[in-house]
Amino acid sequence: MDVSKLVMIIISAVFVNNFILSRFLGLCPFIGVSKETKPAFSMGVAVTFVMTSASVITWIVYRYILQPNNITYLRTVSFILVIAVFVQLVEMVVRKTNPALFRALGIYLPLITTNCAVMGVALLNNEMFFEAGHPLAGSFILSLVQGLAAGAGFTLAILLMSGIRERFELMDMPEAMKGLPVTFITASLMSLAFLGFAGFKL
Amino acid sequence: MKLNNFWLEFKKGIIVENPTFALVLGLCPTLAVSNTVQNALGMGIAATFVLLGSNMIISALRRFLPPAIRIPCYIVIIAAFVTMVELFMKAYLPALDKALGIFVPLIVVNCIVLGRAEAFANKNKVIDSIADALGIGAGFTLALIIIATIRESLGAGLGVLMMIMAPGALLTLGFLIGAVNWYRIIKKKRALELGCASCAKCKE
Numbered sequence: 001m002d003v004s005k006l007v008m009i010i011i012s013a014v015f016v017n018n019f020i021l022s023r024f025l026g027l028c029p030f031i032g033v034s035k036e037t038k039p040a041f042s043m044g045v046a047v048t049f050v051m052t053s054a055s056v057i058t059w060i061v062y063r064y065i066l067q068p069n070n071i072t073y074l075r076t077v078s079f080i081l082v083i084a085v086f087v088q089l090v091e092m093v094v095r096k097t098n099p100a101l102f103r104a105l106g107i108y109l110p111l112i113t114t115n116c117a118v119m120g121v122a123l124l125n126n127e128m129f130f131e132a133g134h135p136l137a138g139s140f141i142l143s144l145v146q147g148l149a150a151g152a153g154f155t156l157a158i159l160l161m162s163g164i165r166e167r168f169e170l171m172d173m174p175e176a177m178k179g180l181p182v183t184f185i186t187a188s189l190m191s192l193a194f195l196g197f198a199g200f201k202l
Numbered sequence: 203m204k205l206n207n208f209w210l211e212f213k214k215g216i217i218v219e220n221p222t223f224a225l226v227l228g229l230c231p232t233l234a235v236s237n238t239v240q241n242a243l244g245m246g247i248a249a250t251f252v253l254l255g256s257n258m259i260i261s262a263l264r265r266f267l268p269p270a271i272r273i274p275c276y277i278v279i280i281a282a283f284v285t286m287v288e289l290f291m292k293a294y295l296p297a298l299d300k301a302l303g304i305f306v307p308l309i310v311v312n313c314i315v316l317g318r319a320e321a322f323a324n325k326n327k328v329i330d331s332i333a334d335a336l337g338i339g340a341g342f343t344l345a346l347i348i349i350a351t352i353r354e355s356l357g358a359g360l361g362v363l364m365m366i367m368a369p370g371a372l373l374t375l376g377f378l379i380g381a382v383n384w385y386r387i388i389k390k391k392r393a394l395e396l397g398c399a400s401c402a403k404c405k406e
Contacts, residue, residue, distance in 0.1 A: 022368045024234040028313060031229070073289060076307045077281040084274060116230045116311045123304040176384035180226060184376030191369040 013149035020157040021191040026117030040162035048151025055147030058122040215337025222345035228314040233371040242350035246343025255283040261323040261331035
């Protein structure tokens with residue numbers, strides 16, 4: 001497997017097909033937790049961690065449990081269950097081992113279970129790196145890298161958005177546009193800017 | 203009497219508790235598949251089916267599901283219905299399946315479905331839960347179709363390509379929610395201007 005493929009996946013997941021701004025995955029936390037920079041960054045880190053781990057775990061589940069037993073139609077059920085259990089587990093471990101980190105990330109972890117970015121990256125890996133049910137060469141590494149890069153793209157978008165929204169607090173704007181509407185319109189402009197990366201030939 | 207109740211539960215989901223414009227839930231599919239009206243309708247019907255099935259089963263089982271693990275139970279029930287939709291679409295509507303892509307299996311993490319299970323089906327009778335599911339499903343479908351109509355007519359019709367791509371979805375939703383807010387503010391202002399004297403409710 002060559003490095004250029006990895007680089008392509010990273011650039012694609014972070015910029016060209018940014019999970020939030022171009023694929024529309026994980027909008028709830030993007031809108032909900034982007035009011036201030038600090039919690040936004042914590043959310044980004046938590047999501048990146050869960051996305052990377054979910055990519056790895058769902059790859060293992062698909063390759064070694066679903067495929068050999070010919071039960072790939074259970075993909076949706078098994079992926080969501082595995083992700084939910086994993087998030088629960090992480091929450092328990094973090095609470096026991098690192099109370100400070102738990103206080104910073106704790107409230108976001110349960111929200112991540114129903115974050116479509118996590119389920120989305122698992123399904124996308126599955127669709128991109130398994131052809132007709134057979135894994136492509138190096139699909140494990142590719143999945144891992146795509147999970148990590150997608151998380152990085154998520155963090156980038158939520159950080160940018162929180163920086164802009166902090167400024168909004170001080171601005172004078174029509175009452176009706178305050179809050180959600182202006183956030184969406186800003187996201188639209190950001191998305192337009194990210195669309196510029198689409199011309200990137202790799 | 204009963205029919206009246208059913209109608210009330212149904213109606214509530216379309217306007218007062220519209221999942222997209224009032225509750226602002228389930229945004230990812232709303233934005234991602236609203237580039238054409240056809241996709242919007244397909245997604246709306248698929249989500250309504252899942253909502254109906256899961257609400258019905260969860261409401262019927264509400265006395266048997268142990269409270270401590272109720273959320274995982276909901277997820278398994280919802281996932282079962284999503285799998286049905288997935289297999290049905292793959293078999294009979296392959297073009298739609300391709301257009302909606304991973305957003306079909308992603309109905310499983312749609313907060314509208316889980317939200318109705320926890321907020322409504324968990325506490326109400328089966329028949330009310332069916333009305334609720336149909337109402338919320340119709341509200342979701344309607345919102346999707348409104349957004350898709352705007353996007354498709356501007357993007358594919360007038361050739362403003364941006365509107366059928368990602369930025370157009372965010373822009374449309376932003377302005378639509380802004381319009382809903384504006385309407386609410388005007389209504390509130392008018393009520394304040396007229397005061398209590400003109401309001402029949404206060405006189406009762």
